[in-house]
Amino acid sequence: MNVLINYIKVCIAACVIIGCSKKETMNVNKSAAEILGNPDYPAMCFGGFRELTRDSVPSVADLKEDLNILSAMGVKILRTYNTTGDEQVANLLQAIREKKVEDPVFEMYVMLGAWVACDIVDDTAVHNQGNLKWIKSEIDEAIRLTNEYPDIVKIIAVGNEAMVHWQGYHVAPNVVLRWVNLLQELKKEGKLPEDLWITSSDNFASWGGGDPIYHKRNLEKLIKAVDFIAMHTYPFHDTHYNPHFWLRPDTDTMSNEEKIKLAMHRSVDYAMAQYQSVKNYVSSLGYENKPIHITETGWSSKTNDWYGPKGSKATDEYKQKLYYEEIIKRCEEQNITCFYFEIFDESWKDDRNPLGSENHFGLITLKGEAKYALWDLVDQGAFDGITRNGYPVTKSFNGDKEAFMKTVLPPRTLEIIESE
Incomplete structure (x- = not known):
């Protein structure tokens, strides 16, 4: 009998130890301060919509497929909008909980985005006034979701490119500041997790890194109020809007591949220069220790618009791979988190033009084809057994590099542009 009792005690003790160990593992719960700037926590901008409109919302099961792909890539932080x-974000958080x-x-x-836009009065945009009802509903839901999923939501971003002037819906910094201050106050009151970080995700110029027109007193207050600066940089778009960094010198002795590699290196230099311009401005205000991370940058792989064969010749999978690899490497070297835009193609963004560049920033197509940037992971078996929409993750162009390299064009020379 004593032997039996002792055996039962040992079994109970073992179960307790195993249970505690599993509980501890399942409760891995790092703060924003621990994951941002940490190369062990790669980040990605996320949208899981698979159709031409956002009316068809990805289910929890759909999103768990996406999480399998992201996890196979080593990604550990997602940014939403x-x-x-x-229900996409609510479904995503539920999917992450179930996966855990x-x-x-x-x-x-998750870096949880709350949308911010200006008010419209008599069909006129009022840029110094936010759409109060809309913004409040976004912030209220961000608060609710953060408190429901405190082990997952680590950052709230008030607005996405909400302050940059080329956005038709842009608002003045005081609008964003109001809601950032509210969230910071809720943290102090214990109504949000104390280690939650609050920011606004915006273009580098909006953070003072460009035109002095943005250098306003309320922007200075906002920089002080946020826990870190979340900035965007898009050399891709500037191959059209500000192309001098992109246009190659007359280097006819080089191969096309060499010309492209130099152009993509210049593109990353351009992005990092915009990062430095924000850092310089923030430091000039006395906030030298304010963390700054890149929360959006990317490169489209296909287009029929300004960035294609009749424009800056910027889009193809080869250039996308070069940009993706080098921007991530450069950011890791400087302890900068880079939220790459984006993991999946989304066709709703330019639903009337299937070849529009906005539909093709993803590293994976809607049919589950890994673009050239991820071919190595396919070869390594990272996606074995993983599907999306019933499609296995395979290589784009059926893995035929020679075929897709025929779509790759070098930038034009400065001399040609100036002669036109």
Whole structure:
């Protein structure tokens, strides 16, 4: 009898130890301060919509497929854009929670975006006034989701490119500041997790890195109020809007591949220069220690618009791979988190033009084809057994590099541009 009792005690003790170990593993819960700037926590901008409109919202099951792909790539932080209007973000957080239950070592954190836009009065945009009802609903839902998923939501971003003047819906910094201050106050009151970080995700110019027109007192207050600066940089778009960095000198002795590699290196230099311009401005205000991370940058792989064969010749999978690899490497070297834009193609962004560049920033197509940037991972078997929409993750162009390299064009020379 004593032997039996002792055996039962040993079994109970073992179960307790195993249970505690599993519980501890499942409760991996790092703060924003621990994951941002940490190369072990790669980040990605996320949208899981698969159709021509956002009316068809990806289900929890759909999003768990996406999480399998992201996890296979090593991604551990996702950035979203809005909290209301559809259920994608709520479904994503539920999917992450279910994945954490199913797999004790699964880790994924979210930078939760709350959409901000100006008010419209008599069909006129009022840029110093936000759409109060809309913004409040976005912020309220961000608060609710953060408190429901405190182990997943680590950052709230008030607005996406909400202050940059070329956005038709832009607002003045005081509008964003109001809601950032509200969230910071809720943290102090214990109504939000104390280690939650608050920011606004915006273009580098909006953060003072460009035109002095943005250098306003309320921007200075906003820089002080946020926990870190979340900036965007897009050399891709500037191959059209500000192309001098992109245009190659007359280097006819080089191969096309060499010309392209130099252009993409210049593109990353351009992005990092915009990062430095923000850092310089923030430091000039006395906030030298304010963290700054790149929360959006990317490169489209296909287009029929200004960036294509009849324009800056910027789009193809080869250039996308070069940009993706070098911008990530450069950011890691400087302890900068780079939220790459984006993981999947989304066709709703330019639904009337299937070849529009906005539809093709993803590293993976709607049919589950990994673009050239991810071919090595396919070869390594990272996606074996993983599907999306019923498609296995395979290589684009059926893995035929020679075929896709025929789509790759070098930038034009400065001399040609100036002669036109």
